Amino acid sequence: xxxxxxxxxxxxxxxxxxxxxxxxxxxxxxxxxxxxxxxxxxxxxxxxxxxxxxxxxxxxxxxxxxxxxxxxxxxxxxxxxxxxxxxxxxxxxxxxxxxxxxxxxxxxxxxxxxxxxxxxxxxxxxxxxxxxxxxxxxxxxxxxxxxxxxxxxxxxxxxxxxxxxxxxxxxxxxxxxxxxxxxxxxxxxxxxxxxxxxxxxxxxxxxxxxxxxxxxxxxxxxxxxxxxxxxxxxxxxxxxxxxxxxxxxxxxxxxxxxxxxxxxxxxxxxxxxxxxxxxxxxxxxxxxxxxxxxxxxxxxxxxxxxxxxxxxxxxxxxxxxxxxxxxxxxxxxxxxxxxxxxxxxx
Amino acid sequence: xxxxxxxxxxxxxxxxxxxxxxxxxxxxxxxxxxxxxxxxxxxxxxxxxxxxxxxxxxxxxxxxxxxxxxxxxxxxxxxxxxxxxxxxxxxxxxxxxxxxxxxxxxxxxxxxxxxxxxxxxxxxxxxxxxxxxxxxxxxxxxxxxxxxxxxxxxxxxxxxxxxxxxxxxxxxxxxxxxxxxxxxxxxxxxxxxxxxxxxxxxxxxxxxxxxxxxxxxxxxxxxxxxxxxxxxxxxxxxxxxxxxxxxxxxxxxxxxxxxxxxxxxxxxxxxxxxxxxxxxxxxxxxxxxxxxxxxxxxxxxxxxxxxxxxxxxxxxxxxxxxxxxxxxxxxxxxxxxxxxxxxxxx
Numbered sequence: 001x002x003x004x005x006x007x008x009x010x011x012x013x014x015x016x017x018x019x020x021x022x023x024x025x026x027x028x029x030x031x032x033x034x035x036x037x038x039x040x041x042x043x044x045x046x047x048x049x050x051x052x053x054x055x056x057x058x059x060x061x062x063x064x065x066x067x068x069x070x071x072x073x074x075x076x077x078x079x080x081x082x083x084x085x086x087x088x089x090x091x092x093x094x095x096x097x098x099x100x101x102x103x104x105x106x107x108x109x110x111x112x113x114x115x116x117x118x119x120x121x122x123x124x125x126x127x128x129x130x131x132x133x134x135x136x137x138x139x140x141x142x143x144x145x146x147x148x149x150x151x152x153x154x155x156x157x158x159x160x161x162x163x164x165x166x167x168x169x170x171x172x173x174x175x176x177x178x179x180x181x182x183x184x185x186x187x188x189x190x191x192x193x194x195x196x197x198x199x200x201x202x203x204x205x206x207x208x209x210x211x212x213x214x215x216x217x218x219x220x221x222x223x224x225x226x227x228x229x230x231x232x233x234x235x236x237x238x239x240x241x242x243x244x245x246x247x248x249x250x251x252x253x254x255x256x257x258x259x260x261x262x263x264x265x266x267x268x269x270x271x272x273x274x275x276x277x278x279x280x281x282x283x284x285x286x287x288x289x290x291x292x293x294x295x296x297x298x299x300x301x302x303x304x305x306x307x308x309x310x311x312x313x314x315x316x317x318x319x320x321x322x323x324x325x326x327x328x329x330x331x332x333x334x335x336x337x338x339x340x341x342x343x344x345x346x
Numbered sequence: 347x348x349x350x351x352x353x354x355x356x357x358x359x360x361x362x363x364x365x366x367x368x369x370x371x372x373x374x375x376x377x378x379x380x381x382x383x384x385x386x387x388x389x390x391x392x393x394x395x396x397x398x399x400x401x402x403x404x405x406x407x408x409x410x411x412x413x414x415x416x417x418x419x420x421x422x423x424x425x426x427x428x429x430x431x432x433x434x435x436x437x438x439x440x441x442x443x444x445x446x447x448x449x450x451x452x453x454x455x456x457x458x459x460x461x462x463x464x465x466x467x468x469x470x471x472x473x474x475x476x477x478x479x480x481x482x483x484x485x486x487x488x489x490x491x492x493x494x495x496x497x498x499x500x501x502x503x504x505x506x507x508x509x510x511x512x513x514x515x516x517x518x519x520x521x522x523x524x525x526x527x528x529x530x531x532x533x534x535x536x537x538x539x540x541x542x543x544x545x546x547x548x549x550x551x552x553x554x555x556x557x558x559x560x561x562x563x564x565x566x567x568x569x570x571x572x573x574x575x576x577x578x579x580x581x582x583x584x585x586x587x588x589x590x591x592x593x594x595x596x597x598x599x600x601x602x603x604x605x606x607x608x609x610x611x612x613x614x615x616x617x618x619x620x621x622x623x624x625x626x627x628x629x630x631x632x633x634x635x636x637x638x639x640x641x642x643x644x645x646x647x648x649x650x651x652x653x654x655x656x657x658x659x660x661x662x663x664x665x666x667x668x669x670x671x672x673x674x675x676x677x678x679x680x681x682x683x684x685x686x687x688x689x690x691x692x
Binding site for chain 1 (some may be wrong): 363392430431432433435456457458462464465466467468469470471472481482483487503507526529532534535536537538539540541542543545546600601603604605606607608611612678681
């Protein structure tokens with residue numbers, strides 16, 4: 001089934017921080033409110049085994065045209081599936097990409113490079129919708145997109161086994177892990193991971209259950225091309241199943257090694273990347289690295305104000321599965337509270 | 347005022363994941379339910395300006411003995427103030443401590459060591475109560491406590507100024523940022539911050555508004571000793587105001603440089619540490635470093651099964667302000683789902 005979180009207002013017209021959960025039809029044209037089942041996606045995930053069958057029932061009726069109260073689905077009214085989530089763990093599961101980084105830097109691969117996943121704790125307090133603008137104050141921050149796949153889990157016990165881990169994958173999503181490349185060196189120098197260099201991640205309008213992908217969901221990977229269009233030109237279409245060094249089961253096992261994962265945990269794959277560079281890239285920095293390796297210098301610039309990126313995935317029948325992420329970079333309007341702002345480079 | 351989150355059950359006896367918000371009296375002996383004001387602490391923080399005055403009214407009446415429905419407050423029934431939070435950003439604001447780390451390792455201080463805070467995105471999906479056990483599967487993980495101060499914010503705009511930042515500090519807390527020291531080297535080698543080495547952080551039973559600290563809350567610091575007792579022996583009592591290199595205003599400004607912070611964001615100070623080593627330490631690794639510098643090797647071992655730590659802070663009148671964190675290390679019972687568990691060291 002397909003689910004989304006729509007903008008919603010409570011008493012007194014106040015915006016609900018977590019939006020409202022809706023069931024969306026397969027064609028992404030109609031939706032139904034489901035307040036009697038669960039008010040929010042988090043509430044559904046908190047009780048997934050109990051509530052998912054009811055949601056599934058609505059989905060079946062909606063696809064058959066049997067839901068009288070369905071309305072036109074408008075993707076630009078979607079918030080992130082979980083507008084504020086309790087956990088967003090992002091990875092670099094396509095090691096080919098990271099190998100390129102090391103090659104360009106001339107740095108040595110860490111000992112555990114090929115054996116354990118790279119994973120970091122991402123900011124989850126504010127995840128944004130597919131059409132949210134990327135608000136930046138410093139245009140020279142090196143704004144980049146990262147087109148990736150993410151899964152959402154229910155409650156995962158500490159030390160979950162590789163065999164059990166996939167049973168906790170409840171939903172699949174597309175994400176744009178926006179990155180400020182030029183802020184990364186200072187953060188890496190301190191070894192504490194990413195804070196400044198990772199503003200809000202955005203998500204495609206709908207999330208889907210694994211069965212929705214049919215045969216394309218196998219080996220705990222999404223075996224379909226992830227299509228990134230940059231300023232209206234095709235930028236990359238690598239297959240998300242082809243060169244994924246750690247599948248989602250391995251990513252969950254890694255995440256849960258020393259702690260439980262609470263329902264609603266989102267785990268990202270990192271930039272989707274293929275060995276075959278003819279398929280293009282899912283982020284600007286990968287293309288820049290390929291340019292450097294080919295000719296000694298980078299040509300493609302990072303995103304500037306007005307640049308936009310579109311990220312989408314299609315079924316074999318050519319239908320958009322998740323709807324599209326479509327984001328523009330704009331200049332952040334400085335508010336009164338920011339008079340003494342100091343640069344993030346300092 | 348003083349607030350806490352108590353264990354609570356909903357319809358059908360089901361445990362509420364976010365517990366229930368209660369107002370606790372100054373002496374930490376009585377509490378009152380406040381369901382008509384806010385069901386959870388997160389709900390109160392979501393609408394702080396609107397709801398705080400009502401909570402404050404209850405607190406005043408409770409202290410005056412005018413609340414008829416008050417009940418006996420039992421700290422061991424407290425969950426973390428926010429049992430699952432949207433954001434937990436921890437810092438190392440006492441640079442003296444980190445300078446010791448570099449001294450022992452013989453490593454060079456990064457360029458921005460003294461000018462910008464160390465801050466990492468911590469796991470916030472499962473924060474635990476003051477009396478929660480520290481469940482570990484590998485006793486040799488190097489289990490350590492870190493006694494620290496934390497603040498909780500309401501919504502903070504991106505790029506907030508140093509002057510405005512303190513107005514967003516709504517609550518103050520004590521935390522034990524449990525750390526698995528022996529898992530840190532592998533994580534640092536990858537530069538992605540901490541995932542395995544940081545299991546659930548615990549919090550003292552109550553959180554307090556800054557005014558509750560009186561004169562001890564000044565310069566955006568808590569100017570009181572933080573008392574850590576390890577296996578019933580005093581371990582350290584450094585003053586949390588004395589050598590804090592970055593105050594909470596600076597920590598908030600740092601955190602918000604490239605993004606908004608959602609209400610309920612918790613920001614930690616890191617291990618409280620004083621230049622004057624005669625006051626003792628707030629974590630085992632600091633004592634070990636001092637031992638290494640003094641005699642060439644460490645004596646104090648990390649926590650083993652059965653070891654316990656108590657963390658508390660007292661007013662000048664000798665009253666416990668937040669109640670005590672009191673945690674034992676126990677062996678995690680392996681469940682059926684964990685049969686193929688592989689070591690976190692791999």
